[in-house]
Amino acid sequence: MSQNKTTRKLEKKADTSIHLQSSSVKSRNVGEERREKEAGSRIASSSLTRNVREKKSSIPPSLSTSSFSPPIFRKPPPTEHAFDPELRPFVLSTHCDALFASLRGLQEEGLLLDCSLKLLANSHKAHRLVLAAVSQRAEAWLISGEAGLKEVELDGGRMTPAGLKAVLDFSYRGEVERGETDEVLEACRCLGADRLEQLCGKDAVVNGSEERERSLRVIRTLWERNAGCDVILQTDSGDHFAAHRVILAAGADYFRALLCGGLRESSEGVVLLRGVTSWVLRNLLDFIYSGRLNLSFKNVWDLTEAALQFQLQGALSLCLNFLQDNMDETSCLDILALAEAYSLEDLGRRAEDYVLANFQRVAKGEKFRDLPCVQLQRLLEKDALNADSELAVFRAVVNWVEDDKDRRLSHLARLMQSIRFALMRPEELQEVQDCKLLLRSSGGKTALETVNNLLHGDRRTSDCKPRTPNQVLVLVGGDCVNENFERREPNLCLWFARRFVRGEGLIRTIEWKALAHLPEPPRFRHCVCVLNNTLYILGGRKYYGALDIMKTALRFDPAQGRWERLPDMSRPRDYFAAVCYRGKVFVLGGNCDDMNCLDSVECYIPEDNTWRLSHPLDVPLCGHAAAVLNGEMFVSGGCDSHLRCYPSLWLYDPVHGCSKRAPMTAGAGRAGHVMLVSGHRLVVAGGLQPMWAGYGDQMQCESYDPVHDSWTSFPVLPRPHLSPAAVALDGQLYVLGGSSADSARDMPWVHRYDPQAKCWDKLGAMPRPYADLAACALQLPISLKS
Structure with missing residues (x-):
């Protein structure tokens, strides 16, 4: 060659x-x-x-x-x-084994061989240095300094091929072959392999890894002595x-x-x-x-x-x-x-995660000033960026531009597009409006127009997503049995999970803190959704009569702690579904009078502060679920006015209505369940299913792949959750409260699905065992969380 x-x-x-x-x-x-x-x-x-x-x-x-x-x-x-x-000092425990594996590879490929051992007309080639780690005679050949291939004639009368093979195997593998002990011992004496000779006389099991380590120490000593280099x-x-x-x-x-x-x-x-x-x-x-x-x-x-x-x-x-x-x-x-x-992807991900998790402290350092614009913009666009408020992110960008204003002012427009102004409080928006740097570029002036519109209550149609690390889990409404077990009482409090505590063993608790109180009347069997970090609370009922179903809607701004009454929906609804879709709030179907279900769909447009009707559902439904995945709205399951339970999945378009997709496979139908987005799939969990006599708890879960229009099994819930609340937060799925169709008991537990562990974990209990509740993820001011 x-x-x-x-x-x-x-x-x-x-x-x-x-x-x-x-x-x-x-x-x-x-x-x-x-x-x-x-x-x-x-x-x-x-x-x-x-x-x-x-x-x-x-x-x-x-x-x-x-x-x-x-x-x-x-x-x-x-x-x-x-x-x-x-x-x-840092030691790589696998280094020695890898080195000797590579040495064996060099021997097998015939590379750098400098020693030829002739025995009975056969030649066995090896590396003098590797042999010298176990053989005194080979060490003498090494130190002699003879260049080229060292040829040695071995005594065929004393040494056998099996004995020579044992010494060579021990040199490269650290393993001892005791099959023909006498032949091995004679080979050891001929070559001066004292260590192998001693091991052959022992009955203990030889650890090949330890022997290779001993050989490497000998090789290192030879190197330090400049022997055979x-x-x-x-x-x-x-x-x-x-x-x-x-x-x-x-x-x-x-x-x-x-x-x-x-x-x-x-x-x-x-x-x-x-x-x-x-x-x-x-x-x-x-x-x-x-x-x-x-x-x-x-x-x-x-x-x-x-x-x-x-x-x-x-x-x-x-x-x-x-x-x-x-x-x-x-x-x-x-x-x-x-x-x-150097395209070190794993190290890059870890470093970026650290920067995002500690953004404010990193932004105060000198090295942040030298961050390239492309890299800074990529960080700003991440949902995982952690900061006390969006104002802190804005200040970091302004400081970065002002550090080299002549060169960086042209980048201001691009960077301002990554600032989520809709998450700021009015006083924070006012600080942005007072920033003179924004007047020096067209992009800055565009940002000022956005800020001015927000200050005057003009909400954008695009959904401004809160940054994930700043969000907390919030419980809204629901009902439970009172402390005296006399009657059920609706809940007027909004609670948020301040922290999740892991105790000894399997003990888990959740530290809850009150966020706000719902304006009268209280609500359960309602829906909530979040648009631009503003909480919308829709419909539900205030008590248990047929006339207690509501069509009212509220809006809560957590940054200001302010409630706002919105125009009423066209129909009263409970057991319905609601989602935020393309900057609007959609409510779909539901029960209107304890007798009839609705097929109507209406949407709230924040800019106009009005409700408008959209294309109706294919069938009247209550107890169904809805979610938005990849810019498309899906509706699953539910019951009709005749209490028939559906396994169906629909793709819903506000203009064209429903188109059927592959039905769910677990059970003959599902209602009172939740549907969440996990990665690029939909997950349905909880609820009830039709049984041979009535209904029973549905604890099986399944996930839907929209690309292949197919369902696959998903880990089973540990406990029943009928009409629970559910939230997807930071890549994990939370299912909270509800009740059991089998026992009619309320469920106090919070379960979380971790995609890495691929299992549900019980995190602890809610403040009370609420049923027919709702939940969401909100970004709260740091003063409330601390």
């Missing part, structure tokens, strides 16, 4: 053996020089660069003839021996580091391709490594020979880049774990830039 073909084969293998590589060795003609372009963003003098540069090609050529200039994320220590009190690595400063070719090739794919691929460096005694400092190279060599790195924030940046350059996956893992475990407000943006420069 030609030199180029051999090199291409090795390159392909190196590319597929490591996922987080930033470079690969390319074949080239002798004398051809390639220079690597700068990759990614630079962070100099312990701060972010003003802009993250476009990441360019990072293909290092032959190391002896080219210069490698990786991004500099931190200033390195001034000298190799600089004292760093924060340095801590056959290559010199030279840095730009002229410092030299002796090493063993076989260990370099086994420890890093980069060196394997360099030393085994037929390039000029594979036959040279001195290899020049450009762009790597002496102290970095010494640390990487120390890792290859031990699996250990000493890390701190002063050296981890350079070591991470070098581990990427030389494709040292193990060292890279230690560096990335260090960065993840020690991330704080001063380092998270550096880590994010490093991750984006």
